[in-house]
Amino acid sequence: MELGHVTRLDDVARALGVSTATVSRALSGKAGVSSEVAERVRRTAAEMGYVANVHARTLAGGTTTVIGLVVHEIGDPYFTEIAGGLVEAAEQNDLLVQVCHAGRDPGRELKQVRSLVAHRVRAVVLAGSGHTDPEVDADLRALLDGFTARGGHVVAIGRRHLESDALLPDNTGAGATLARHLLELGHRRIAVLGGPPGLTTVQDRLAGIHSVLDGREDVELHVLETDFTRDGAATAAVEVVERWPRTTAVLALNDAMAIGVLDTLRRRGVRVPEQVSVAGFDDVAVAAQLSPSLTTTRFPLTEMGREALQLVLTPPSGEARRRRVDHQLITRESTAPPPQE
Amino acid sequence: MELGHVTRLDDVARALGVSTATVSRALSGKAGVSSEVAERVRRTAAEMGYVANVHARTLAGGTTTVIGLVVHEIGDPYFTEIAGGLVEAAEQNDLLVQVCHAGRDPGRELKQVRSLVAHRVRAVVLAGSGHTDPEVDADLRALLDGFTARGGHVVAIGRRHLESDALLPDNTGAGATLARHLLELGHRRIAVLGGPPGLTTVQDRLAGIHSVLDGREDVELHVLETDFTRDGAATAAVEVVERWPRTTAVLALNDAMAIGVLDTLRRRGVRVPEQVSVAGFDDVAVAAQLSPSLTTTRFPLTEMGREALQLVLTPPSGEARRRRVDHQLITRESTAPPPQE
DNA sequence: TTGTAAGCGTTATCAA
DNA sequence: TTGATAACGCTTACAA
Numbered sequence: 196m197e198l199g200h201v202t203r204l205d206d207v208a209r210a211l212g213v214s215t216a217t218v219s220r221a222l223s224g225k226a227g228v229s230s231e232v233a234e235r236v237r238r239t240a241a242e243m244g245y246v247a248n249v250h251a252r253t254l255a256g257g258t259t260t261v262i263g264l265v266v267h268e269i270g271d272p273y274f275t276e277i278a279g280g281l282v283e284a285a286e287q288n289d290l291l292v293q294v295c296h297a298g299r300d301p302g303r304e305l306k307q308v309r310s311l312v313a314h315r316v317r318a319v320v321l322a323g324s325g326h327t328d329p330e331v332d333a334d335l336r337a338l339l340d341g342f343t344a345r346g347g348h349v350v351a352i353g354r355r356h357l358e359s360d361a362l363l364p365d366n367t368g369a370g371a372t373l374a375r376h377l378l379e380l381g382h383r384r385i386a387v388l389g390g391p392p393g394l395t396t397v398q399d400r401l402a403g404i405h406s407v408l409d410g411r412e413d414v415e416l417h418v419l420e421t422d423f424t425r426d427g428a429a430t431a432a433v434e435v436v437e438r439w440p441r442t443t444a445v446l447a448l449n450d451a452m453a454i455g456v457l458d459t460l461r462r463r464g465v466r467v468p469e470q471v472s473v474a475g476f477d478d479v480a481v482a483a484q485l486s487p488s489l490t491t492t493r494f495p496l497t498e499m500g501r502e503a504l505q506l507v508l509t510p511p512s513g514e515a516r517r518r519r520v521d522h523q524l525i526t527r528e529s530t531a532p533p534p535q536e
Numbered sequence: 537m538e539l540g541h542v543t544r545l546d547d548v549a550r551a552l553g554v555s556t557a558t559v560s561r562a563l564s565g566k567a568g569v570s571s572e573v574a575e576r577v578r579r580t581a582a583e584m585g586y587v588a589n590v591h592a593r594t595l596a597g598g599t600t601t602v603i604g605l606v607v608h609e610i611g612d613p614y615f616t617e618i619a620g621g622l623v624e625a626a627e628q629n630d631l632l633v634q635v636c637h638a639g640r641d642p643g644r645e646l647k648q649v650r651s652l653v654a655h656r657v658r659a660v661v662l663a664g665s666g667h668t669d670p671e672v673d674a675d676l677r678a679l680l681d682g683f684t685a686r687g688g689h690v691v692a693i694g695r696r697h698l699e700s701d702a703l704l705p706d707n708t709g710a711g712a713t714l715a716r717h718l719l720e721l722g723h724r725r726i727a728v729l730g731g732p733p734g735l736t737t738v739q740d741r742l743a744g745i746h747s748v749l750d751g752r753e754d755v756e757l758h759v760l761e762t763d764f765t766r767d768g769a770a771t772a773a774v775e776v777v778e779r780w781p782r783t784t785a786v787l788a789l790n791d792a793m794a795i796g797v798l799d800t801l802r803r804r805g806v807r808v809p810e811q812v813s814v815a816g817f818d819d820v821a822v823a824a825q826l827s828p829s830l831t832t833t834r835f836p837l838t839e840m841g842r843e844a845l846q847l848v849l850t851p852p853s854g855e856a857r858r859r860r861v862d863h864q865l866i867t868r869e870s871t872a873p874p875p876q877e
Numbered sequence: 878t879t880g881t882a883a884g885c886g887t888t889a890t891c892a893a
Numbered sequence: 894t895t896g897a898t899a900a901c902g903c904t905t906a907c908a909a
Contacts (some may be wrong), residue, residue, distance in 0.1 A: 201686065203886060214896045219888060229894060246654045250591040251886030254901045261634070261655075270620035270838070278635075279611040286637045286644070291651060293602070293634050294619075296627045303627070310632060313587040314602075345542065454825060484795060486827030497611070544902060555880045560904060570878060592902030595885045 202245040211239055222247070223257075253315055261291045262507055263311035265304060267323040269296040271451060272479035273496060277322050277352060280500025288508065290317070299423075301331050308338055318348035318507040324396035325354035331393070332356060343511075350506045352499055355395060360506045360516045362499055366396055366476075369492035369522040370403020373446055373474050376490070376524060378407065381532045382444040382472060384415045386435045388456065390423035390448050397423070400448050400476060417442070421452075428452030432459035443471060443533035450475035450482050453489055457529070468531035478525055487528035494522055543586040552580055563588070564598075594656055602632045603848055604652035606645060608664040610637040612765075612792060613820035614837060618663050618693060621841025629849065631658070640764075642672050649679055659689035659848040665737035666695035672734070673697060684852075691847045693840055696736060701847045701857045703840055707737055707817075710833035710863040711744020714787055714815050717831070717865060719748065722873045723785040723813060725756045727776045729797065731764035731789050738764070741789050741817060758783070762793075769793030773800035784812060784874035791816040791823050794830055798870070809872035819866055828869035835863055 208215045213232065221228045221236035228236075253259055264281055266274035278294060285292045293311060297304035311319050319342065326332055336357065339349050349359035353366075377385055387404055390397040401418065408414050417439055421431040428447050432455065435442055445460075447453040453475030460467055467473050467487050475482065478493035499520060506516065549556045554573065562569045562577035563586075569577075594600055605622055607615035619635060626633045634652060638645035652660050660683065667673055677698065680690050690700035694707075718726055728745060731738040742759065749755050758780055762772040769788050773796065776783055786801075788794040794816030801808055808814050808828050816823065819834035840861060847857065 201682075205886075215887080216889085216896060216898095217894085220895090223888085225888095227894065232894085246650055248595070248886050249655045250594040251901090252888075253591040254589070254595055254903085255886075255888035256901065257888060260651075269623045270617070275616045275620075276611070279616075282610045282635055282637045286639075286648070289651075291634050291636065291655070293632050294623055295632065296623050298627075307627070309587055310601075310630075314590045314632070341542075458825075481822050481825060484799075484822060484826055545904095546902075556903080557881080557905075558879060561879090564904085566905095568878065573878085589902055592885090593904075595887085595901090596903040596905080597885065598904065 201248075202243045204245070204247070207236065207240050207243055207245050210243065211236060259315050259317045260289060261293055261314065261316045262318045262320060262504075263293045263295065263308075263314070263316040264320045264322065265295045265297055265307055265311070267297055267299045269294065272481060273449065273451070273477055274322055276479060276496035277500040277503075280497035280502075281320065281504055282500075284501040284504035288504070290504075290507075301326070301335070305334050305338065308335060312338065312342050312347070316347070318350060320350045320352065320503050320507065321354055321357070322352040322503075323354070324394040325351075325356045326393050327395055327398050328393060329356060348507060348511055350503050352503055353396060358515055360511060362502060362506070362518050362520050364494045364499075364520045365522050366399035367403040367406070369476055369494075370400040370405075371407045372403075372492055372522065372524050373476070374404045374407035376526070376530065377444045377446065377472065377474070378414075380444075380472065380530060383413050383533075384439065384442050385417070385444045385446060386439060386442045387416065387418045388428050388431045388435075388445065388447045388452055389418050389420050390427075390452075392420060394423065397448060404446065415439075423449065423452070425451045425455035425458075428455035429459045430455075432456040433463075436460075436463060436465065444530070445471060445473050447473070447475045450477045450479045450489060450491055453491070453529075454481070454485065457485065457487075457489070467529055470534055472530040472533070474530055482525075483527070485529075490527045490530040491525050492522040493525045494520060542589075543584045545586070545588070548577065548581050548584055548586050551584065552577060600656050600658045601630060602634055602655065602657045603659045603661060603845075604634045604636065604649075604655070604657040605661045605663065606636045606638055606648055606652070608638055608640045610635065613822060614790065614792070614818055615663055617820060617837035618841040618844075621838035621843075622661065622845055623841075625842040625845035629845070631845075631848075642667070642676070646675050646679065649676060653679065653683050653688070657688070659691060661691045661693065661844050661848065662695055662698070663693040663844075664695070665735040666692075666697045667734050668736055668739050669734060670697060689848060689852055691844050693844055694737060699856055701852060703843060703847070703859050703861050705835045705840075705861045706863050707740035708744040708747070710817055710835070711741040711746075712748050713744075713833055713863065713865050714817070715745045715748035717867070717871065718785045718787065718813065718815070719755075721785075721813065721871060724754050724874075725780065725783050726758070726785045726787060727780060727783045728757065728759045729769050729772045729776075729786065729788045729793055730759050730761050731768075731793075733761060735764070738789060745787065756780075764790065764793070766792045766796035766799075768796070770796035770800045773797040774804075777801075777804060777806065785871070786812060786814050788814070788816045791818045791820045791830060791832055794832065794870075795822070795826065798826065798828075798830070808870055811875055813871040813874070815871055823866075824868070826870075831868045831871040832866050833863040834866045835861055
């Protein structure tokens with residue numbers, strides 16, 4: 196095989212003295228070829244190093260082996276772990292994953308999905324929070340509807356407003372569990388670092404927290420709206436310490452934020468958990484390796500990535516399949532009873 | 537626009553009463569169309585929601601907007617951070633990234649690259665260590681040579697045996713720097729947790745270490761061959777503690793391994809850095825967040841991902857461009873002078 | 878400046 | 894069971 200030349204279907208056909216149709220059929224394992232010929236074709240193709248041109252194949256009506264993944268923040272361990280599970284599972288099924296970074300911007304996200312659709316990917320997997328305002332996702336939904344109508348498959352992870360197959364983390368339950376955990380430890384002056392109110396994940400986690408703490412006369416609850424990032428939380432934590440110095444527990448809406456809080460507290464000489472308890476959500480891999488290690492509610496991120504691929508592999512039925520993902524409280528060193536008064 | 541129907545080039549042409557050639561030229565910004573017509577075409581195309589069929593375009597000779605990334609271990613922060621930088625930079629240049637997981641298996645890697653080549657990706661980026669035995673990569677090189685000959689672009693990150701454009705982390709220098717750091721702190725009984733000897737990264741880092749420590753009568757050096765992972769190092773650390781209990785410093789060949797060492801030591805009640813110092817390589821994001829925070833040599837991983845994309849964007853010249861990536865010693869809490877005898 | 882028409886490498890539809 | 898041959902939707906000479 197000389198450099199710069201790719202073996203085509205026609206080359207294989209010619210070498211064997213059969214038609215391209217026969218070779219095509221033999222290689223894609225379709226009926227209508229004698230097993231004898233099929234075997235010969237396969238051997239020769241392998242010898243000649245033939246690999247089908249993906250674009251020709253797709254254009255002619257074959258199906259793609261690529262699936263698209265859209266994440267809000269590549270770099271955020273939450274998405275990294277999901278992506279890891281998905282890519283690994285994909286590899287085991289001879290599928291390729293195209294990863295897109297949308298940066299939490301609906302416009303950019305739309306552009307990325309459009310690009311995936313133009314690539315005729317077999318499925319689009321959307322990971323991360325949706326928007327509470329349905330208007331924001333309107334264009335996206337129209338796009339996905341068209342994609343679905345033409346045989347595309349959409350799988351969401353945590354975007355409950357989309358009418359696709361979905362993996363739905365129990366964010367509300369996780370919020371309630373953490374609030375209860377703090378309550379049981381004896382905390383009564385609690386600060387919550389929330390994210391942008393437009394995100395369903397934020398909304399749901401807050402709802403869970405409120406469901407447990409609201410209406411209790413003995414609880415003093417402060418909710419701060421901040422960025423959904425480590426740095427946003429680090430800054431907000433300063434505010435908490437200064438405005439409500441008697442706070443005994445800080446609940447951050449995700450682990451990245453909780454790490455930011457730990458950072459601020461350490462810098463200010465506030466001991467965790469002796470003086471202030473801290474907890475997060477998700478249980479990203481680092482959470483266990485921090486010191487103090489972080490109390491959090493676990494969602495099996497890598498597993499969710501794998502499961503998303505399972506959904507991709509099973510053809511969509513009429514009904515959208517919506518699977519709830521349960522959380523699990525992981526109690527570690529960062530939470531403890533509040534200091535004695 | 538009805539569901540299930542995609543606007544094609546021909547639809548746009550017909551709507552305007554011009555030829556497909558004109559539309560094609562106008563949309564790809566080629567010369568030979570009056571700016572007036574071009575403008576009209578662009579507007580109409582946008583209105584009709586036209587997006588070119590990637591496969592048709594590629595088949596007809598256009599270029600792809602996809603680049604392939606092959607990593608050893610998706611899930612390992614080393615690769616995650618590189619991938620993050622690459623994907624983000626790609627997004628800014630309207631490029632898509634296909635991520636492949638090779639699991640440190642040359643056969644799987646070959647298969648993945650073959651698939652990328654079949655997709656006619658614009659470039660293949662290979663991240664991670666190469667093999668010291670040139671035989672192992674022979675098939676890969678043949679494949680890449682063909683790819684290059686047909687106009688494909690190959691960029692390596694840290695695979696110095698490949699004759700492509702490359703970003704080459706100064707692994708040898710980093711090894712020497714860390715060895716010197718330990719020496720200067722006063723350590724004389726040092727254990728090194730190495731990885732599989734077949735990897736160039738392992739070889740280079742070890743070479744750097746040996747270049748500083750070898751031939752010194754006062755230094756007792758033990759090198760253990762283990763897995764290039766956190767768990768491998770955790771197990772090896774047990775052996776170090778048991779076989780050479782007087783060791784005062786453990787040097788792991790990457791941060792993931794160093795974290796494994798910290799884990800083992802904590803579990804055994806060995807205090808870091810009071811009793812034993814620990815250091816790693818790479819400075820993945822967690823390294824700073826651990827406690828004790830980890831002394832390591834920094835390679836700017838995210839930046840390297842971005843830079844790899846820059847190489848992809850600048851067309852290959854005759855000469856392969858090989859850029860050295862410098863390291864930086866980051867001294868944190870995990871290293872200190874050895875305990876007094 | 879514009880249009881016509883010939884590919885690009887497959888798959889799928891008919892005939893044979 | 895096989896083989897011609899027409900799509901698939903685009904780019905790009907070559908003509909006009």
